[in-house]
Amino acid sequence: MIEMTINNIKVKAEEGMTILDAAKSVGIHIPTLCHMKDLFPTGACRICVVEVEGMRGLTPSCAYPVMEGMKVDTNSVRVRTARKTIVELLVENHPQDCLVCVRNKNCELQDLAERYNLREHRFVGEKKDHAIDVSSASMERDPAKCILCGRCVRTCGDIQKIGAIDFTNRGFKSNVTTPFNKGLNVSDCILCGQCILVCPTAALREKSHSKDVMNAIRDKKKYVVAQIAPAVRASIGEEYNLPLGTNATGQLVTGLRRLGFKKVFDTNFAADLTIIEEATELINRVTKAGDLPMFTSCCPGWVKYIEQNRPQLLKHVSSCKSPHEMEGAVLKTYYAKKMGINPKDIYVVSVMPCTVKKFESSRPELSEEHMADVDAVLTTRELVRMFKMAGIDFNDLPEDEFDNPLGESTGAAAIFGTSGGVMEAALRTAYAKISGKELENVEFQEVRGMDGIKSATIPINGLDVNIAVVNGIGNIGSILDEIERGESKYHFIEVMACPGGCINGGGQPIHSKPEKLKKRVQTLYDIDSKMKTRKSHENESVQKLYREFFGEPNGHVAHEILHTHYCDRKKILEHS
Amino acid sequence: MENRIFEHYTPKDRSNLIALLQDVQEAYGYLPEGQLKAIAEYVGIPLSTVYGVATFYNQFRLTPLGKNVIRVCRGTACHVKNSANILTALETELGVKAGQTTRDKLFTLETVACIGACSIAPVVNINEEYYGRITVKEIPKILNKYKKEEAKPKVEQEVSAE
Numbered sequence: 169m170i171e172m173t174i175n176n177i178k179v180k181a182e183e184g185m186t187i188l189d190a191a192k193s194v195g196i197h198i199p200t201l202c203h204m205k206d207l208f209p210t211g212a213c214r215i216c217v218v219e220v221e222g223m224r225g226l227t228p229s230c231a232y233p234v235m236e237g238m239k240v241d242t243n244s245v246r247v248r249t250a251r252k253t254i255v256e257l258l259v260e261n262h263p264q265d266c267l268v269c270v271r272n273k274n275c276e277l278q279d280l281a282e283r284y285n286l287r288e289h290r291f292v293g294e295k296k297d298h299a300i301d302v303s304s305a306s307m308e309r310d311p312a313k314c315i316l317c318g319r320c321v322r323t324c325g326d327i328q329k330i331g332a333i334d335f336t337n338r339g340f341k342s343n344v345t346t347p348f349n350k351g352l353n354v355s356d357c358i359l360c361g362q363c364i365l366v367c368p369t370a371a372l373r374e375k376s377h378s379k380d381v382m383n384a385i386r387d388k389k390k391y392v393v394a395q396i397a398p399a400v401r402a403s404i405g406e407e408y409n410l411p412l413g414t415n416a417t418g419q420l421v422t423g424l425r426r427l428g429f430k431k432v433f434d435t436n437f438a439a440d441l442t443i444i445e446e447a448t449e450l451i452n453r454v455t456k457a458g459d460l461p462m463f464t465s466c467c468p469g470w471v472k473y474i475e476q477n478r479p480q481l482l483k484h485v486s487s488c489k490s491p492h493e494m495e496g497a498v499l500k501t502y503y504a505k506k507m508g509i510n511p512k513d514i515y516v517v518s519v520m521p522c523t524v525k526k527f528e529s530s531r532p533e534l535s536e537e538h539m540a541d542v543d544a545v546l547t548t549r550e551l552v553r554m555f556k557m558a559g560i561d562f563n564d565l566p567e568d569e570f571d572n573p574l575g576e577s578t579g580a581a582a583i584f585g586t587s588g589g590v591m592e593a594a595l596r597t598a599y600a601k602i603s604g605k606e607l608e609n610v611e612f613q614e615v616r617g618m619d620g621i622k623s624a625t626i627p628i629n630g631l632d633v634n635i636a637v638v639n640g641i642g643n644i645g646s647i648l649d650e651i652e653r654g655e656s657k658y659h660f661i662e663v664m665a666c667p668g669g670c671i672n673g674g675g676q677p678i679h680s681k682p683e684k685l686k687k688r689v690q691t692l693y694d695i696d697s698k699m700k701t702r703k704s705h706e707n708e709s710v711q712k713l714y715r716e717f718f719g720e721p722n723g724h725v726a727h728e729i730l731h732t733h734y735c736d737r738k739k740i741l742e743h744s
Numbered sequence: 745m746e747n748r749i750f751e752h753y754t755p756k757d758r759s760n761l762i763a764l765l766q767d768v769q770e771a772y773g774y775l776p777e778g779q780l781k782a783i784a785e786y787v788g789i790p791l792s793t794v795y796g797v798a799t800f801y802n803q804f805r806l807t808p809l810g811k812n813v814i815r816v817c818r819g820t821a822c823h824v825k826n827s828a829n830i831l832t833a834l835e836t837e838l839g840v841k842a843g844q845t846t847r848d849k850l851f852t853l854e855t856v857a858c859i860g861a862c863s864i865a866p867v868v869n870i871n872e873e874y875y876g877r878i879t880v881k882e883i884p885k886i887l888n889k890y891k892k893e894e895a896k897p898k899v900e901q902e903v904s905a906e
């Protein structure tokens with residue numbers, strides 16, 4: 169323990185702690201921009217400077233460790249002036265179009281301008297001028313709004329290990345951008361949106377589909393339906409100051425109905441369907457000497473990654489469409505027929521925690537007879553904005569139930585939204601299919617939690633099934649190398665591009681409450697444990713769907729409608 | 745060509761990046777896009793990082809130089825003698841901004857700090873030639889000289905690009 173004072177307050181700090189963390193421990197706020205928890209400090213922005221007695225210049229508190237007897241002042245005139253000047257310079261080189269900005273009222277630059285009491289423009293000068301990159305189907309980059317904190321660069325490079333964007337040029341021309349400034353769609357980007365979650369401003373944001381959706385709803389000829397991904401219900405409450413981890417399923421259904429959706433379905437229904445198809449595919453590969461290991465395919469960020477980087481391994485990826493695409497496909501075939509609706513009139517909107525799913529829904533492979541399975545994808549954040557505009561007060565909404573038959577689901581589907589969830593759900597069903605027996609304890613603790621790679625051996629009927637769960641695309645490298653060397657021992661591997669899984673998807677609410685991920689995960693596991701049925705194959709509506717329409721899992725009709733194929737994007741990128 | 749350049753360096757070693765960029769630029773006169781991709785692959789780092797480094801240092805260029813390189817001095821003495829007007833005139837005449845090359849690849853326009861010829865400021869340097877006390881009026885005539893030279897028929901050596 170180290171004794172020191174901050175603003176004359178006695179502080180007991182741990183050795184190795186930064187001044188920033190020591191100050192926080194006694195309730196003293198120091199602003200930060202470039203600082204990222206758990207990553208090495210870069211000291212780039214200097215907004216966190218403090219005065220340390222005996223040191224000549226100001227000290228960046230995020231990068232400087234505490235020392236015995238240190239006397240720190242975080243609020244001297246010098247400190248305040250320095251910080252204010254930094255903010256003023258950032259603001260003057262910024263478009264300042266807050267009133268029409270998607271991050272209005274949720275922007276760190278705005279917060280700083282307010283905190284340091286900016287009341288005049290002191291440094292008016294030339295502003296940087298960059299075109300907005302709208303090239304990708306999921307995201308927009310607006311470098312004019314970039315304050316060069318570098319958080320996206322580090323998230324993309326150090327955490328996701330993609331490195332699609334980096335600092336280029338220098339001085340006034342400094343810019344965070346893609347190689348040759350060519351646009352995200354021809355970069356290594358997988359559109360996971362993790363960079364959006366860390367961006368302090370609106371320099372990174374999703375490409376909005378909300379206008380398309382509003383227009384479709386207004387169109388009398390269209391039969392507009394919504395589906396909700398598992399992870400959205402566990403996070404949307406945060407936007408309304410509900411306690412972290414509030415399960416807001418019932419309000420979500422009501423809210424969507426009030427927005428004008430004819431029906432509100434649950435992507436969890438299709439998650440159960442995915443498990444039936446995927447578990448069957450796995451068993452077939454294992455028993456018929458197919459390509460192993462088999463990878464899950466429900467994360468389009470992961471699919472895009474392997475298409476771009478290791479197309480030679482695509483045969484290891486399950487051919488199953490992702491759950492919301494399956495839901496869309498079933499809606500435009502089975503459901504349309506059953507209800508006597510022309511499938512061309514059905515407009516499927518997916519409410520997702522995910523930015524890549526926008527790109528995914530535009531893939532030509534994911535359509536039936538030239539109709540896209542899913543017509544539009546809204547992120548959690550976009551839905552919140554739509555509720556706001558429509559005057560829907562979320563907190564006061566009564567609860568409602570999903571429409572059927574595509575609204576029924578089991579506990580296995582609920583946990584799809586968290587890393588390890590798809591694996592756990594698949595194991596519950598694979599176990600029953602292989603052994604003919606039902607599991608006593610359906611919970612697989614081995615695949616839960618936040619580790620980067622989780623692995624286990626599950627004995628099923630004398631067969632040792634080796635499984636792995638890759639939590640965050642940054643952890644995939646060694647697993648793929650092993651397969652290429654022919655040394656992989658695994659049968660089945662789940663991959664989620666976002667650290668933590670979809671609960672931490674790039675379309676989720678933006679804020680930095682540290683406990684959010686754990687709480688969202690817990691919500692999903694709670695939903696699961698409270699369900700009557702916790703195994704996908706016990707979903708009665710899914711069973712009925714097979715009886716009435718698909719026949720056998722992995723059968724001919726299922727293959728046509730529920731499965732897909734992939735493409736070699738490495739070649740495409742090389743030539744762009 | 746790249747293999748001969750690359751083989752001097754151990755693959756997957758980040759510390760080789762700058763040296764490799766220098767060698768490639770030496771060989772091509774600039775850094776062609778395909779070569780930057782090859783370097784990224786060889787060194788084992790993202791293309792964005794390679795591009796970032798290549799744009800950070802002034803010594804690297806990402807476009808080939810034009811046949812004639814025009815350098816407008818932006819040093820203090822020349823500035824006082826209105827070198828800004830000279831630059832603007834050249835930019836207008838050539839239809840490019842400083843740092844760019846004309847479409848016909850005949851001229852590259854650049855700015856430099858003091859060339860060391862302050863006594864004849866403002867100064868423009870084209871290839872080996874220095875033009876002192878230059879005025880806006882003279883510019884078209886000077887440029888024409890280089891254009892005419894180009895028009896003369898002669899055996900030409902192609903600069904290899906990529």
Ligand code: SF4
Pocket residue numbers: 323324328330331332333356357358359360361362363364
């Ligand atoms: S979306 Fe993901 S891959 Fe693309 S730049 Fe952002 S963090 Fe990188």
Ligand code: SF4
Pocket residue numbers: 313314315316317318319320321344363366367368369371372
């Ligand atoms: S785009 Fe956003 S996160 Fe990235 S450097 Fe700019 S301000 Fe920071």
Ligand code: SF4
Pocket residue numbers: 360466467468469470521522523524525664665666669670671672673674
């Ligand atoms: S982990 Fe989930 S939110 Fe993230 S890219 Fe994959 S599907 Fe989207």
Ligand code: FES
Pocket residue numbers: 199200201202203210211212213214215216217228229230231
């Ligand atoms: S937050 Fe400390 S230097 Fe940027």
Ligand code: FES
Pocket residue numbers: 817818819820821822823857858859860861862863865866867
């Ligand atoms: S300032 Fe132009 S030559 Fe010295």
